[in-house]
C-alpha cells in the first residue's frame with residue numbers, strides 16, 4: 001500500500017494526519033484480500049429483480065473515494081457527494097454503460113446517476129486528482145458483495161441452484177468457482193489469489 005503524495009493539493013493533504021495509502025491491494029490481518037467484488041455470474045433463473053429504493057453512495061472525503069469498491073444494481077440510484085473544500089471531477093470510465101465526466105464543486109448538489117447495464121468492474125476516477133480511484137460493479141440482480149476486513153463475502157436469499165460465482169479484483173483479476181445450493185441450505189466457496 002504505497003503512500004499517496006497529495007502535496008500538489010494542500011487542501012487534500014491537510015485532511016490526513018498520516019499520508020493516505022493506495023487501496024489497490026489491501027491484505028487483511030488474517031491474510032485475506034479486501035475489496036474483491038464477488039457476484040453470481042451465471043445460473044440464476046430468468047427473472048427481473050427490482051433495485052432497492054435506497055441509493056448507493058460514493059463519497060469524496062479528503063480527496064479519496066469511499067468506498068473503494070462498491071456494487072450497485074442496474075437502474076439503482078447512485079448518489080455522489082463531495083465533502084471536500086476542493087473541486088472534483090467525477091469520471092465514470094465505464095465501457096458498456098455510457099461514460100461521463102462531470103465536475104463537482106465544493107458543497108455542490110449531490111449528483112444522482114444510474115447505470116442501465118451489467119458491467120463488472122469499471123473505475124471511477126477524478127480528472128483533478130489522479131490518485132482518486134474507486135471501482136463499480138453493476139449487477140442485474142442483488143447477489144453481489146465486496147470482501148471486507150475479514151475477507152469474507154455473503155450472498156443472502158439466493159434461490160436453490162447451481163451457480164458460477166466470480167470474484168473480481170482490480171489488480172489480480174477474475175476467478176471463477178461453481179457452487180450448488182440446496183433448498184434452505186448454505187454453501188461456501190473459497191477463492192485464492194497468488195501474487
Ligand SMILES: [Cu+2]
Nearest residue numbers: 088126128129
Ligand atoms: Cu478529485
